[in-house]
Amino acid sequence: MIFEHCSYIIDIDGTVLHNEKAINNSVAFIEKLQNTHVDFILATNSISSKQKQMARLLKAGISVNEDQLYCPIDAINIYLQQQNITRCFCVASNDDIKQIQCTQNDIDPQIIVLLDFEKNNINYNDIQTIVDLAQKDIPIITASRSPFSLSGQTKKIDTGAFVCLIESIIQKDINVFGKPSKFYFENAISKLKSISVNDKNTTKQVVIIGDDYQTDILNSKEFGLNTVLVKSGKYEDGQEDLCKPDFVTDDLLMIV
Numbered sequence: 001m002i003f004e005h006c007s008y009i010i011d012i013d014g015t016v017l018h019n020e021k022a023i024n025n026s027v028a029f030i031e032k033l034q035n036t037h038v039d040f041i042l043a044t045n046s047i048s049s050k051q052k053q054m055a056r057l058l059k060a061g062i063s064v065n066e067d068q069l070y071c072p073i074d075a076i077n078i079y080l081q082q083q084n085i086t087r088c089f090c091v092a093s094n095d096d097i098k099q100i101q102c103t104q105n106d107i108d109p110q111i112i113v114l115l116d117f118e119k120n121n122i123n124y125n126d127i128q129t130i131v132d133l134a135q136k137d138i139p140i141i142t143a144s145r146s147p148f149s150l151s152g153q154t155k156k157i158d159t160g161a162f163v164c165l166i167e168s169i170i171q172k173d174i175n176v177f178g179k180p181s182k183f184y185f186e187n188a189i190s191k192l193k194s195i196s197v198n199d200k201n202t203t204k205q206v207v208i209i210g211d212d213y214q215t216d217i218l219n220s221k222e223f224g225l226n227t228v229l230v231k232s233g234k235y236e237d238g239q240e241d242l243c244k245p246d247f248v249t250d251d252l253l254m255i256v
């Protein structure tokens with residue numbers, strides 16, 4: 001085992017799964033973690049419900065509990081609760097809006113939550129509504145800054161592309177609650193049962209595994225986490241030289 005006495009935060013898309021198929025010996029890797037009682041969570045920037053995520057993983061041969069999944073919705077709901085926010089204008093599909101523990105309100109919201117622009121085919125007027133509300137000093141948060149996602153080998157426009165557009169208009173930064181935000185990682189670490197939040201060396205006990213050298217590796221290194229770059233998904237040749245991970249592999253079993 002490369003990382004002794006560590007817990008794992010494991011990216012899903014591009015690392016464990018490619019579309020609906022398990023990759024990188026991920027099935028055997030997860031089973032080994034489970035059989036040896038190594039603490040881990042599967043972390044994603046997807047806003048799909050936990051039930052959909054679990055069904056997708058199970059179809060690929062990976063069985064996990066709901067509390068072993070972590071996504072931006074978790075981080076957003078924690079934040080809304082901490083700030084006592086009860087009204088939000090959530091940009092997303094109806095199914096995704098239901099995951100947010102807040103009342104949908106596009107007239108007098110306390111906050112704007114950007115989740116998804118594709119499913120409901122968000123249009124010019126919707127974006128203008130966001131800009132109008134922002135000009136009334138309504139804060140905006142988002143699940144992701146990723147400008148694209150991969151569908152096979154095809155890049156598809158993702159939420160982050162619209163986030164950047166809106167930021168350029170309102171001239172303000174939009175806080176991110178998915179990877180690679182500090183809030184996301186702190187709350188992901190808090191879900192690891194074997195990690196004490198009061199331990200000053202917490203980050204040294206955590207390994208993050210992912211395929212995105214920026215979102216998964218560079219930002220994790222800034223937080224002091226151990227890092228594994230997986231050569232699949234968004235990975236491109238030579239990116240390990242850009243982020244200097246602790247380990248590089250295309251076989252997850254090589255880690256344990």
